[in-house]
Amino acid sequence: MQATTTRGFLWSDVETRTLLNIWGEQDIQTALDGNFRNSFVYRDVARRLGAMGFDRTPEQCRVRIKSLKRQFLLAKEGNLRNNGQYHKISKFYDIMESILSSRAVLDPQEMMIEGGAAGEEAVDGLEEDGEDPHDHDVYSETGEGPYPAETEVKLEYPTVPIPIPVKVTVSNNNSSLKPHNNSSHSATTTPVRAAKRTRKRRANFPMEKLMEQFLEQSAQAEDGFYRMEEQRQQAEDRRREAEHSRELHMLQMLGQMFSSISTSRPSSVATPCKAPPAARAPVISSASPSHTRGPFSHLRQPSPQTDCCSQKLLSSDTQALVFERYHSLGSASQRIMDDDILPLVKSVIPPLTSKKHKGQDGRIGIIGGCKDYTGAPYFAAISALKVGADLSHVFCTKDAATVIKSYSPELIVHPVLDSPNAVEEIDKWLPRLHSLVVGPGLGREDVLLRTAKEVIEKCKARDIPIVIDADGLWLVTQQPSVIQGYQKGILTPNFMEFTRLYEALHHESFDSSDYQRSVLQLSAMMGNITLVLKGEQDLITDGSKVYSCSVVGSGRRCGGQGDLLSGSMGVLAHWAHAASTAGIIRGVNPSMVAAFGACALTRQCNSQAFQHHGRSTTTSDMIQEIGLAFKKLFES
């Protein structure tokens, strides 16, 4: 996918993340580690960044990385001192930490105290000599990020006079310490440098008390800075929230305008209707046949207007405004697709170009696969590849690994799930993954569920999309908080899994005559996480609206279809969130788009496979159909 291109000198978050992903690649890190001269490495970094659609010079990349490292170290220093309250100073703290923590040479404490410029540069073997005099200029030249949290900290360091009144002469080396009461000096000195300098002096002079006082005041100055920084960020958050609710309000008004236009229009007009932008009130958007069937039939009301779509605002029993659309069942499967959601799915699919390198279109991880279940993680992982991911990793138990490998040479299989340091082993790979699917064939052993839980936590910290299915949902049923409120999380329960989860949260059985209400309720209770209730129609919700996907499947319900669904969803979730970050889709929840795309694809595969194999259709047959089904749905 073409990401947004460089905006002048400013580094956007997407661009910075892309840079960090490239910089964190093992070959780049190895090249930096082993070479004092690194210009060729940054040339490679800039080239890879260029392939992702961001035009930067090697020097800009190098300077940006250097700046990010400094912010990280500063935040880390703060972390060590004040239990993480300085975390926010480095926007990309987690990803930096994951990359740098694997590099033994980097000891932030040591660098802060001793290393100075040379120490820091030596970490990457950067060619530039000395950092201090030039850094400020370089940053402003290259337009460091738009956010103050991204800018060189020395610019923002508050002016706190440090009143050390006397000039002290030290006998052993005759050098003198001139204490600073100079505000402009402290305003342009980073805490790092203050710490370096003060601690060096402390080592040189016996005036411990004086120096302690100096250090204490220096630390207070830092505290002040970080407090100010936190306040600034809170103010920024409030501003964004206000902006968001203003936009929402506008959208709601627009929605009402559209609906009143559409209801006053003659219903026989067979023009495609555009749905109004989503409002906060529950919305049902259903792509369904004109005849009703099964437990979800209450979602639709047969309309006399076939071959057209109509929209109306209804008052539901909960008195919320409900937006409904009807579609007639046409002969071609596309005709029953929701004409608003399908283009969104299409738009998040990255184009295939010769400029890309392996991995760019998706590196997906599957947590699952144990002695009893080897098929499920295989189905999920191979489906991810067939949908278009470049690399698919399976993290399974030792005894499942060889079996899974034997199914396919395409998969990268890690036999770590039951190892004593499973979480660390998996954590090593997380910086490289674009999304994670947790649960297919995981089993329900406590130790495996505990590992899955910790891995989920780590993924959340990295802001990686997570799809939870099968035994992963068992874990969520026991501990909903593991994923509650995580907006990049998607749950894909079948009927049984949904029932268990609903009852665990509500402490009562759900009303099976009103699925739509139940899915909305459950999603809301889970903090508006995206939820897919699989069934005759798949109901997809984020607690504010419900999409219903009823692309024609077949009557065949062989095991493993859910794994095809979750593996595909992992890829689509990555694409949809990347597209959303790049501004390609707006005003819509990317997880909902991904979920709808995966459901439509699974059902289309089922239908195609059934046409060939009838009753003997298996999930492997469906997987064979992914390419064609994808093309029919999303590339026609």
Ligand SMILES: NC(=O)C1=CN([C@@H]2O[C@H](COP(=O)(O)OP(=O)(O)OC[C@H]3O[C@@H](n4cnc5c(N)ncnc54)[C@H](O)[C@@H]3O)[C@@H](O)[C@H]2O)[C@@H](O)CC1
């Ligand atoms: N080849 C494989 O390795 C496969 C492994 N699988 C794994 O098997 C493990 C257990 O999965 P299960 O799905 O069996 O979970 P459960 O052990 O919770 O069983 C769910 C049960 O609910 C039943 N059920 C499903 N939909 C229903 C409905 N609408 N109404 C009434 N009953 C319904 C099913 O027949 C099943 O017996 C998971 O780890 C899963 O990933 C499955 O993915 C299937 C394929």
Ligand SMILES: Nc1ncnc2c1ncn2[C@@H]1O[C@H](COP(=O)(O)OP(=O)(O)OP(=O)(O)O)[C@@H](O)[C@H]1O
């Ligand atoms: N009655 C149905 N009619 C049509 N399609 C269905 C039906 N039930 C499920 N599906 C499709 O199959 C997909 C998988 O759903 P299913 O209920 O089989 O999941 P599961 O039980 O979790 O699967 P698994 O066997 O992998 O554990 C759903 O996304 C849906 O698109």
